[in-house]
Amino acid sequence: MKPILFHKKGTKIALYGLGHIKDVRLHYLLQNNKIKFSPPEENPHSYFHILVLHQNRYKGMKNWSLKNCIHAKMLPSFLNLIIWAHEHESLPDIEQSAETPAYIYQPGSSVATSLIEAECKEKHAGLFTFRKNEFYFEPVWLKLSARSLIFKQIELSSLLKKKQGSSGDDLQEEVEKFLEGEIEGILGDFAKKSQESIEKNEKNEKKEKKEKVPLVRLKIEYSGFDIIRIQRLEAKFKGRVANEGYFLYFIEFFGLNCIFLLLHFIWKLLHFREILKFWKKKQEVDEQALQKNENLTTRFSECFRNKSSFNTLGSESLNDIRSMVKILIKN
């Protein structure tokens, strides 16, 4: 792989670009040293080597497999700066890690393509300035074109505790009112912030920027509720929210009705992955294990409600419970 070289008044830069390849294949190739990086032969140390990548980055043990992404330590050590594309989260600083001597920089996307928490941060582009042997970094914020994304997580089970005896239709109305209140609160805060920023800009005599209508995403856990009709809510916020039609995203909390507070908390920890249901596609292991043991969860809950004791469960089901917990805790 041969770089472009730049010469200007004392600074020399070598730029390597690697297009997107399937992560598993690149992982294999890098581990077995089948890619030859050919830095300039004359004075390789006098050049500043930059690599631009478009691959998945390793993000920690929770949701990621080891082979489907690329670690920084697999890249050659003569590189000075690694730029990660393809990750949409904008991190406006240069990082240093113990794995490589190189600096790592992740600019993030300029547009929010999916409505997740990681894309709430302000978007930026990175400016590097070199002067002889020093280099500086500055994030250039993209403020004029930004459309802000507001993300909030809600639990409907708090409503359940207050009003336990109410019937189906009443519950629906209460839920709608609750969600409406939340969304109006969000929009009100946004309106206040935009007014403040406009006042600041007027003082500094900058150009007035028309604030774009925000994107709103509420992530809701509903356990013990039936499916809630969204259409009335969406019609109310039609002009005020940018992503109309799909801004309420419902996630099922494993279909159990836990009454006690402590158990609720413990279930949350154990089933943390289940909450984020839309990531379930990648973990086929969980689905298989859970398909085998469909009765487990009901038996487990009955134990907690003191309807039956652990002794009646049997050793097989106890082992299954243990394996399930292990899988959940590992990932």
Next chain:
Amino acid sequence: MSTSQYYYSQATVSQKALSNDTFKFLVSTDNHLGYKETHSIRKNDSFDAFEEVLQKAKDLNVDFLLLGGDLFHDLNPSQESLYKCLKILKEKIFGDKQIDYETFWEDQAPNYSNENMNISLPIFIIHGNHDYPSNEYGNLSTLDLLHAGNYVKLLSFSLYFPYKSP
């Protein structure tokens, strides 16, 4: 870092204070032009952001712009998104600025060395997963079109098939 001569100084220096001896470049990725172009409200988001990146690059008097891939959201973008993209590029790239630095590249020449085109902002780009040169379209992607038109220079080294000469 002991082997290299370059070190990262974290002092914040204003752009005006730095003299003309500096070498600057701007980095941006994943512009996803054409994302949600059928949606009535979010149509122009990606194009606005891309335009702002290029405008900032022009204002800051940058030596080149580095794009990290995923310029287009679809493998086969619509005519509208291509039209808007080329319009934005036409407005921002051309100019009379003189380019101070030299580039050495084995197989081919950079953007601005073409005598018939007056380019002040060279752009380098790599393939992303959304604009991958696939077999269905003859091993070409829309980035190859921009490369052939000399708006943008493709940097990427592809391991599946060797790089084509312009």
